[in-house]
Amino acid sequence: MAVKIRNLVRKKHEKWMRRGPIDRFGSGQDIETWELDNSKGKILRSYSMYVDTGKQVDLFSLKSAKSKDFTASVKNIRCIRQKLFKGRKARSFNCPICDTLIKDIDYRVIIYGAQYRQCSSCGHVFVVNRPSRGAINNFYARNISYHLSYTDKSISRNRIEQIAVPKAKWVIEQFKKQYGKAPRSILDIGAGAGHFVYACRNLGLKAEGVELNDSARVFSRDNLGVDLRSCDITRNWKEFRGYDVVTFWGVIEHVTEPNALLKSARQILGDKNALVVCEVPHWNCMSTVIQTAFPDVVVRHLDPLGHINCFTETSLISAYEYTGFAPVAAWYYGMDHYEMITQLLYKLKDDRVASLLAATMNQFQYIYDRGRLSDTLIFCGRPV
Ligand SMILES: [Zn+2]
Known part of the structure; x- marks a missing residue:
C-alpha cells in the first residue's frame, strides 16, 4: 500500500495499535492492520501486515538436550x-532507535552485570553499559566459540533444512505478495556460516553474503562452497547495488547503531521494488519472563553480549520508518518452550525432563507464537 509519511517522530500520546482476528487458534496466517492512533481516535498512518505465526522445528536435533552440556554452557x-x-559504567542512555534519553525508572533487568533498560518512547530495550563498538566488532570477528553452534558440521545439514530453507521460502513468498513475482537476487548481511545464502542458491536465486567472522567464512567456503565477503556494509554499500532483497538474520541486535545497518540496506535497494528483512529478539515474549525470573541462567535471548538490543514491535516499526521502509509482513516464532525446558534441565539436573517435554515442543510453542509472545520476530519492509 502507498504510505505517506509526514512526521515520523512519534509523540508520547501516539500509540501503535493492532487490528486483527480475535480468534487466534487458526491456520497461523492472518492479515492485520497496524495503525498509529493519536489517542483521540484519529489514525495518523497505517500498514497492512501479513502476519505468520509458528514454525515446526526439531530443536533437539540442533541443540544438546543434556543437562551437563547446558550447565557447562551457562x-x-x-x-x-x-x-x-x-x-562497567553506562556508555549511553540514549535509545539507539529513537534517541530518547533513558531515565533511572526505565531499568528492566540486570544480567551478568549488564543493565537492560527500556525506552519510554519506542519501547526498545538495550544494554546501557555495553562495551565499545570496537570491542564488540573485535569479539565477533575473532571469537571462534561464538560461532561453534552454527558451524558444527553434524548439525549444519539440519540447520539448512529446518531453518535456512523455510526462511528463504518465506522471503520469496513475501516478495510475491508485494510485487507479484519472485525476487531474482538476495544479499545476506551477517551471513554466519553461509546456510541462508546456500539455501537461496539452491532455490535458484542469485545470492551473496557478507560476514565478518573469519571461521564462519572458512566454514562456508570449505563446506558449502559459498564464498562470503568481509567488509563494513555501512561504508561499502555501493558495491552491492542492484539486489532485490537484503536480509539481516539475527544481526541488527548485535550492533550499537541498528539504524545505520538498515540505512545501508535502504541505500543498496534504492527506490526499486525490493524488500528488507530483519530477524530480531522480541522483548514481549515468554523467554523474557523466564530469564527475568532466572537472570543467572541465561545463554540466549537476553544474553547481553549477543543481544545488546531487544526489540518491541514499536521499536522495529520506528527503525524501519526512520530508515525509509514501510513494514509489510511479520513472522512470530521462537524457542520459549525450549527456554523453559533448559531452565528445568539446569535446576533439576535430570535429562528425562527434556525427553518428556521434547515431544510437546511445537505444540506448546505454537501458543506463544499465535499469541505474538514468541522470542523471535521477523519483519519485512519495502522502500518508501
Ligand atoms: Zn526509543
Whole structure:
C-alpha cells in the first residue's frame, strides 16, 4: 500500500495499535492492520501486515538436550559476560532507535552485570553499559566459540533444512505478495556460516553474503562452497547495488547503531521494488519472563553480549520508518518452550525432563507464537 509519511517522530500520546482476528487458534496466517492512533481516535498512518505465526522445528536435533552440556554452557557464558560487564559504567542512555534519553525508572533487568533498560518512547530495550563498538566488532570477528553452534558440521545439514530453507521460502513468498513475482537476487548481511545464502542458491536465486567472522567464512567456503565477503556494509554499500532483497538474520541486535545497518540496506535497494528483512529478539515474549525470573541462567535471548538490543514491535516499526521502509509482513516464532525446558534441565539436573517435554515442543510453542509472545520476530519492509 502507498504510505505517506509526514512526521515520523512519534509523540508520547501516539500509540501503535493492532487490528486483527480475535480468534487466534487458526491456520497461523492472518492479515492485520497496524495503525498509529493519536489517542483521540484519529489514525495518523497505517500498514497492512501479513502476519505468520509458528514454525515446526526439531530443536533437539540442533541443540544438546543434556543437562551437563547446558550447565557447562551457562558457566562459560556467565564467566565471559561477568568479566565484560560487572562494574562497567553506562556508555549511553540514549535509545539507539529513537534517541530518547533513558531515565533511572526505565531499568528492566540486570544480567551478568549488564543493565537492560527500556525506552519510554519506542519501547526498545538495550544494554546501557555495553562495551565499545570496537570491542564488540573485535569479539565477533575473532571469537571462534561464538560461532561453534552454527558451524558444527553434524548439525549444519539440519540447520539448512529446518531453518535456512523455510526462511528463504518465506522471503520469496513475501516478495510475491508485494510485487507479484519472485525476487531474482538476495544479499545476506551477517551471513554466519553461509546456510541462508546456500539455501537461496539452491532455490535458484542469485545470492551473496557478507560476514565478518573469519571461521564462519572458512566454514562456508570449505563446506558449502559459498564464498562470503568481509567488509563494513555501512561504508561499502555501493558495491552491492542492484539486489532485490537484503536480509539481516539475527544481526541488527548485535550492533550499537541498528539504524545505520538498515540505512545501508535502504541505500543498496534504492527506490526499486525490493524488500528488507530483519530477524530480531522480541522483548514481549515468554523467554523474557523466564530469564527475568532466572537472570543467572541465561545463554540466549537476553544474553547481553549477543543481544545488546531487544526489540518491541514499536521499536522495529520506528527503525524501519526512520530508515525509509514501510513494514509489510511479520513472522512470530521462537524457542520459549525450549527456554523453559533448559531452565528445568539446569535446576533439576535430570535429562528425562527434556525427553518428556521434547515431544510437546511445537505444540506448546505454537501458543506463544499465535499469541505474538514468541522470542523471535521477523519483519519485512519495502522502500518508501
Ligand atoms: Zn526509543
